[in-house]
Structure formats: C-alpha cells, structure tokens
Amino acid sequence: MLSIFINLVLQYHTNMSLRKFCIYIISTSLLISCNNTSEMKYKTEELSQFFIVGISVRTTNQNMQSQKDIGDLWTKYMIQNLGANIHNKVSDDTYCVYTDYESDANGKYTTLLGCRVKSLDSIPAGMTGIIVSPSHYRIYTSTGKLPDCVVSTWVHIWQSDIKRKYAADFDVYGPKAQNPSNAEVETYLSVK
Numbered sequence: 037m038l039s040i041f042i043n044l045v046l047q048y049h050t051n052m053s054l055r056k057f058c059i060y061i062i063s064t065s066l067l068i069s070c071n072n073t074s075e076m077k078y079k080t081e082e083l084s085q086f087f088i089v090g091i092s093v094r095t096t097n098q099n100m101q102s103q104k105d106i107g108d109l110w111t112k113y114m115i116q117n118l119g120a121n122i123h124n125k126v127s128d129d130t131y132c133v134y135t136d137y138e139s140d141a142n143g144k145y146t147t148l149l150g151c152r153v154k155s156l157d158s159i160p161a162g163m164t165g166i167i168v169s170p171s172h173y174r175i176y177t178s179t180g181k182l183p184d185c186v187v188s189t190w191v192h193i194w195q196s197d198i199k200r201k202y203a204a205d206f207d208v209y210g211p212k213a214q215n216p217s218n219a220e221v222e223t224y225l226s227v228k
Contacts, residue, residue: 076192086167088150088206089156091118093147097141098142105147118150121163124158125153131149131206135168169203171204175222181217182219186221193223200225208224
C-alpha cells in the first residue's frame with residue numbers, strides 16, 4: 037500500500053494543486069477501504085415532502101470545517117441520546133440532512149441531525165424542525181466501515197459532474213447502519 041501511495045505522490049503532485057491532491061489521496065484511500073464505491077451505482081426516486089426534527093449547525097466544506105462541525109453534532113446527538121427526545125417519529129432511523137445551501141458544495145449550508153417525524157407540531161426545546169421539499173433523488177448505498185464509506189460516497193459526489201439541485205441532501209442511518217465496521221447507509225442526493 038505504501039508503494040502505491042508513493043507512486044501516486046510522484047505521479048500527481050506536479051499536476052494538481054495541493055488541495056486537489058489531498059482530496060484525491062483521501063478519496064482513493066477511502067475507495068479502497070469501502071467495498072461498494074468503485075462503481076458508485078445508484079437508483080433514482082421521487083420523494084414527497086417530509087419533516088425532520090433534530091439539532092443543527094451552519095457549516096462549510098472550506099478548510100475542512102464541516103468535518104469538525106458535523107463530528108461535534110454527531111457527538112452531542114449520540115452522547116445526549118437526543119433521538120429519544122423526538123416525538124411522533126416515523127421510524128428510529130437517524131437522518132443527517134444537508135440543506136439551506138448558500139450556493140453549492142463550496143458555500144455555507146446547514147446540517148440537521150435527527151429523525152423523520154409525522155409533523156412539526158411538537159419540536160423539543162433546543163431542537164429545530166425542517167420541511168424537506170419534494171424532489172428527485174439519486175440514492176447511493178454505502179457499505180463498509182463508518183464513517184469512511186459515507187465520506188467516500190460524498191467525495192465521489194463532490195468530484196463528479198452530477199447536476200445537483202442543492203435543495204436537501206441526506207444520509208439515512210437505519211437498522212443496517214448499527215455495526216460501524218460493516219454498516220450500510222443510504223445517501224439521497226437531490227438532482228435536477
């Protein structure tokens with residue numbers, strides 16, 4: 037593996053900016069560590085409007101700020117068992133929603149971590165509720181070690197030329213995501 041890395045450094049360092057090179061190396065290593073992302077197959081689906089209640093943070097992908105902010109959000113959500121405080125849940129699946137995009141993947145956006153609910157009539161103190169508008173989605177299934185396999189899917193999306201809508205994108209952590217060394221997570225990408 038080290039020889040592959042050294043060859044990549046020698047091959048690409050003169051042709052790419054440092055930032056792009058780092059993204060390339062990270063995505064390559066993540067693609068190797070996850071078992072389903074080499075082809076990045078997806079299905080499509082139209083979804084109707086639905087509601088999410090949870091905790092949120094405003095962040096950006098610039099300078100890797102989102103990794104810290106979203107990591108801190110997950111830590112708070114899990115340590116305080118906040119999902120247990122959400123009423124009228126449709127299921128116990130945890131949703132990580134990316135919405136309110138300022139522009140595109142390079143601008144600011146809001147991440148909300150919570151559960152899908154029947155309505156926004158009962159929002160616990162310290163939480164917020166959002167409406168996810170109807171949209172057409174590409175659905176990617178990531179399998180492997182968390183969070184690597186989900187990050188790998190997002191790196192693929194960021195490096196692609198997919199015509200994104202930048203409305204609300206989200207990851208769904210359901211029953212198959214309970215084993216962090218062999219999880220299955222669905223990523224819904226709103227597309228035009």
